Amino acid sequence: xxxxxxxxxxxxxxxxxxxPVATPPSGGAVEARMKALAEExxxxxxxxxxxxxxxxxxxxxLRGQIREQISQGRDDDQIRAYxxxxxxxxxxxRPPFKATTVLLWLGPFLLIGLGGAIFVAIVRRRRAESxxxxxxxxxxxxxxxxxxxx
Amino acid sequence: xxALKFGLPLLVFVLLAGFFSVGLLRDPREVPSPFIGxxxxxxxxxxxxxxxxxxxxxxxxxxxxxxxxxxSWCVSCRVEHPLLVxxxxxxxxxxxxxxxxxxxxxxxxxxxxFGNPYVLSAHDFDGxxxxxxxxxxxxxxxxxxxAGVIRHKQIGPITPEALExxxxxxxxxxxx
Numbered sequence: 001x002x003x004x005x006x007x008x009x010x011x012x013x014x015x016x017x018x019x020p021v022a023t024p025p026s027g028g029a030v031e032a033r034m035k036a037l038a039e040e041x042x043x044x045x046x047x048x049x050x051x052x053x054x055x056x057x058x059x060x061x062l063r064g065q066i067r068e069q070i071s072q073g074r075d076d077d078q079i080r081a082y083x084x085x086x087x088x089x090x091x092x093x094r095p096p097f098k099a100t101t102v103l104l105w106l107g108p109f110l111l112i113g114l115g116g117a118i119f120v121a122i123v124r125r126r127r128a129e130s131x132x133x134x135x136x137x138x139x140x141x142x143x144x145x146x147x148x149x150x
Numbered sequence: 151x152x153a154l155k156f157g158l159p160l161l162v163f164v165l166l167a168g169f170f171s172v173g174l175l176r177d178p179r180e181v182p183s184p185f186i187g188x189x190x191x192x193x194x195x196x197x198x199x200x201x202x203x204x205x206x207x208x209x210x211x212x213x214x215x216x217x218x219x220x221x222s223w224c225v226s227c228r229v230e231h232p233l234l235v236x237x238x239x240x241x242x243x244x245x246x247x248x249x250x251x252x253x254x255x256x257x258x259x260x261x262x263x264f265g266n267p268y269v270l271s272a273h274d275f276d277g278x279x280x281x282x283x284x285x286x287x288x289x290x291x292x293x294x295x296x297a298g299v300i301r302h303k304q305i306g307p308i309t310p311e312a313l314e315x316x317x318x319x320x321x322x323x324x325x326x
Contacts, residue, residue: 044286047178057251058286061277086284088184 034066037076041083042091050093179287183303190217190294191282198249198257198271205246205272207298214324215244216317217292218268219280221252222260224288230307231264237313238267243321247271250280250288293317295324 038052038059045056051063062083069079083091095101135143194206207217218234220227234245247268249257254273261271274280283292293302302320304312 044181058277058281061281065281085184086281087286088182088284090181 030067030070033070033076034063037066037079038063040080040093042093044087044091177306180305183284183300183305185284185292185300185303188300190292190298190300191279193272193279193282195248195272195274195279198247198254198261198273200270201254201273205270207294210244210246210294211298212296213244214296214321215246215269215294217246217248217283217294219248219250219283219285219288219290220271221250221288222256223252224250226307227289228264230289231267233308233310233313234267235265242318244269248279248283249273250285251275251277291317293320293324 035052039050041051041062043049043051043054043056043059043062045058046054049059051059051066053059065082066079069082074082080092089095089101095104097105190207192207194204197203197205220231237243238245245268247270249271251274254275257271257273261268272279277285283290287305289307291304291308292300293304295301301324302317304317308317
């Protein structure tokens with residue numbers, strides 16, 4: 001009997017040890033919102049991962065922070081602002097459109113425009129070269145007149 | 151026309167190579183800090199050595215000081231440490247430590263072993279103050295002016311070069 005009790009205690013102790021790392025009690029909705037938010041935030045420790053993906057201690061802390069703020073009833077924009085205030089726009093995988101990010105947002109379109117312009121210019125020039133000299137209607141009738149006179 | 155045909159790709163190549171080499175030489179960990187020019191976030195933490203006394207940044211009002219985030223588990227902190235000890239020895243600027251996500255005894259032991267350059271260290275066991283300061287790579291150092299405004303942030307260990315060229319001139323300027 002004592003032995004069984006001891007084993008039981010050990011098992012419980014195991015759970016007790018494992019618990020603190022797990023997520024605090026919270027509804028599935030909180031968890032889903034936390035995940036959606038965390039997927040849009042960059043982990044600054046391992047910069048090519050999101051806070052949702054990363055296992056860095058800081059990312060874990062920040063996930064906890066997001067969870068806590070959601071349970072406090074703060075909305076997504078407020079939580080995003082909280083992160084930006086601490087880590088700058090760099091944490092956002094979708095950076096805002098502003099003076100310092102104009103080139104980032106418009107750069108690709110500028111490049112496509114430039115490429116398109118060069119393409120059109122080349123095609124036009126090629127076409128002009130391949131068509132050769134053309135005759136105006138008046139010139140043509142003059143030549144025909146000359147040929148008929150012979 | 152020939153000049154354009156060869157010149158244009160060459161120009162594009164040189165431009166791209168220029169962008170890439172600048173990009174390669176920059177440290178991706180150095181993210182512009184949103185804290186520069188803003189008041190240092192307030193906090194109140196127990197001290198590392200004297201758990202019964204607290205520290206708040208407001209205690210340093212009227213002084214130019216540095217807040218250095220460190221931990222006993224942080225390898226780069228050990229690289230930086232001799233420089234901090236030297237700064238303290240020469241009395242260049244008071245340094246307050248923020249012992250980040252560390253067990254008290256580990257932090258105390260680490261300082262006993264490598265020397266304690268800090269006026270005092272605040273004990274941020276759960277890392278919440280670290281989050282408020284946007285800490286993502288220990289060590290980090292904030293230079294804070296007399297009014298309590300953050301003027302500079304060093305990400306990663308303070309190098310002798312950064313100290314001579316950036317930090318010390320700034321501190322002299324702020325003290326003037």
